[in-house]
Amino acid sequence: MSLTAGQTASPDTLPARPGPVRVWSQRPVYVLLATGPALFLAALFLLPLAHVVVKGFAAPASGPGNYTRIVTGGPYLPVMLGTLETALMVTAVCLVLAYPLAFVGSRLQGRLYTVFMALILIPLFTSVVVRSYAWMVLFQRSGPINQTLVTLGFIESPIRLLQTPFAVTVGMVHVLLPMMVLPILTSMRSLDGTLLQAGxxxxxxxxxxxxxxxxxxxxxxxxxxxxxxxxxxxxxxxTPALLGGARSTMIAVLIEQQAVDLLNWPMASALATMLLVTAVLIYMGYSRLTRRFNEMRA
Amino acid sequence: MADADRVQRPLSPSVRYALAALTALIFIFLFMPLVIVIILSFSPLTYLAFPPPGFSWRWYQSLASSQEWLHALWSSFKVGIPVAMLSAALGICSALVAARAQVFWRAGFAALVAAPMMVPHIILAIGIYPLMVDVRLTGTFAAIVLAHTVIAMPFVFITVRSSLQGYSPSLELAAMTLGATWWVSFRRVTLPMILPGVVVGTVFAFTASFDELMLSLFLTTPETNTLPRVIWAHLAYQVSPDVAAVATLVLLFSCALMAMPIALRRRGAKLELNG
Known part of the structure; x- marks a missing residue:
């Protein structure tokens, strides 16, 4: 390691530097480093979120008007419940597929493992729009899947696959599967094999x-x-916007419609707040569970 | 790699075959749509028919002469590169704080920086758009760059923090006890150690911006439309093979980008999604 001029490490200059306290605690530097990202996120992340929450209550009239409308009628609540249902289904399918896949990956070594990782990461790196487009092509009435099914005699004439909940689920599993594989793979590869041997x-x-x-x-x-x-x-x-129909739509699509097509920003904000609260609650539940799990293990 | 000395019990043949078959099926599921799009992009027809009755370059030729697509590609780079650079700067700073600072607000700060990953983009879009209207930035590249950086920065943060946690801080302390200032120890010790993580994170940040549709839907104008935004507009009224040609090129480009993290992964960089 070389040092710059003026900072020669000769024994008589070292003690002249400030004591070890400043060397060990670099608090001012880290405060400075944190300021940039903190200001950036305050302005472009926290402020927008606060804006969404406030707007959901502020207009058209101040108060919970938008929320009573969500609860009392319209497509809002069914779509929210449908979204939860689809997300649950997609997560379950991803877990069932990803666990054995990660297990196979965890047993591979060297070049084979690199190939495996590439095969997982290529779809992950492929644009979601491109992948949903691919499923649109596959699921068309005259598309490859219908043709194959007719040729094999499973169905007599092409069936509707696009704009069904099935298409949305398949498309979403395709996008999210690599995100399920990676953390499972990491935990499997860091597993201490001697524990299994002991068993x-x-x-x-x-x-x-x-x-x-x-x-x-x-x-x-x-x-x-x-x-x-x-x-x-x-x-x-x-994915739901391209592959789903009116009946298999999801909350994000509904929010976008409210904001862009209907210019109903207060309602879009109220729905977005509902989605945000749902996500935060689920995440909090998860971290509470993992903490309890870790305490139990300790 | 420490793989060689990992204890592994051989599996019974039936389990092995079952797992191999399942793995093959899953990879077919993952790659079939991509392969079909590539094949379709060489179709001579103006409508989608599978398999295509012949081979032609016509969609690629029409792309090369299309102002709309070229402009979109150019816009995507004009957005993606500043996003990657800004994300790298902010992400490295945040990762240093999260991995090295001994302050009571460290955990809260780390949670804040990683949080945009967990927030659905539609919520950000609904929140950022009115803000950009207020500061009169709608339709500018600055607006879309700033918005994309919010979602791209966590990728740099996570990969760099994981690099920093991968080696002992005593290396930096050693440099500083030898008389190096904080900056010198960062420049000479920290940066070389985290460089693979920085590159991987920056590539991820660029990809996040390159693929992003939701924020672009709200913040771009025809002048600043990015590639996913134009693909989206085309899908709204037709499913013709010119989108397949664009998709194929995007796919190739993504693979080329991805080769970088994989090459670096061998050198110790990791994407820890559960970090």
Whole structure:
């Protein structure tokens, strides 16, 4: 390591520098470093969120008017419930597919592992708009899936696949699956293999070792994946807008319609607040659960 | 890699085959749509038919001469590159604080910086648009760059923080006890150590902006339309193969970008989504 001029590390200059207290605590530097990002986020993240929450209550008349309208009628509540249902379904399918996939990945080494990672990351890096477009093509009435089904004799004439909840679920699983795989894979690869060995030495069958040791030890990764996928799914816009119909729409699409098509910003803000509160509550529940889980393990 | 000394029990043949089959099916599911789009982009027809009856470059030729698409591509870079740079600067600062500062507000600060990842983009869009109207920035590149940076910065923050947590702070302390100022120790010790993380995070930040649609829907005008925004506009009224050609090019570009993190991953950089 070389030092710049004027800071030669000769023994007689070192003691002249301020004592170890300033070397160990660089508080002013970190306060300075934090100021930029903090101001940026205060202006462009916290302020907009506050604006959304306030606007939901402020107009057209101040008070909870928008919320009584949400609760008492219109498409709002059914769409919100449908969104929760779709997000839950997508998360469940992702978990069922991602867990074995991550398990396979965790056992690969060297070049094979690099290939595996590339195959997971390529879809992750592909634009969501592009991927939803791809599913639009696949699900068309004259698209490849309908053609194959007709050729194989499963159906007599092409069926409607686009604008169904099924299409939305498939499209969203496709987008979110890599986000479920990555945290599970990380937890599986950092798992201490000697624990599994210990289980076997004590006489447990491989299935028992898997259920009693491997699964519990990889639970933190799985729960991180679940929360990540679930909260992302709640706010999904592109996929439901392109693949879903009027009946399979989701809350983000409804908010965009209220703001852009109907210019009803107060209602859009109220719905956005509802979505924000839902996401925050779910996240808080999750962190409380993980904390309790960690305390139990300790 | 420490893989060699990991304890692994061989699986029974039936489990092995079942897992191999499942893995193959999942990868087919993940890649089939992408492959179909690539094939369609070479279709000679003006409507979508699969499989296409022939091969042609016509959609690529029409792209190369289309002002709309070229302009959108150019706009995407004009937005994405400043976003990546701004995200890198803000993300590195935040990561240093979150990983090294010994202050009581550290956890709260780290939560704030990572929070935009967990907030649906539609909520941000609804909140940022009126703000940009107030400061008269709507329709400018500045508006879209600032908005994209909010969602792109956490990617740099997370990857760099994970790099910083990957080695002991005593290296920096050693430099400082030897007389280096904070800046010198950052420049000579910290930065070389976190560089792979910085590159990976910046690439992720660029991609986040390059793919972003929601904020662009609210904040761009025909003058500043980004690529996803124009693809979106085309999908609204037709599904013709010219979008497939654009999609194929975007796909190729994404793969090229992704090669960078994978190459660096071997050198110790990690994307810790559960970090």
């Amino acid at each position: 076997e030495i004590m006489g447990a069958s491989p299935a028992r070792v898997f259920v009693r040791i491997f699964v519990p030890m990889t639970l933190p990764g799985a729960s991180a994946g679940i929360i990540l996928v679930f909260i992302s799914a709640l706010g999904f816009f592109v």
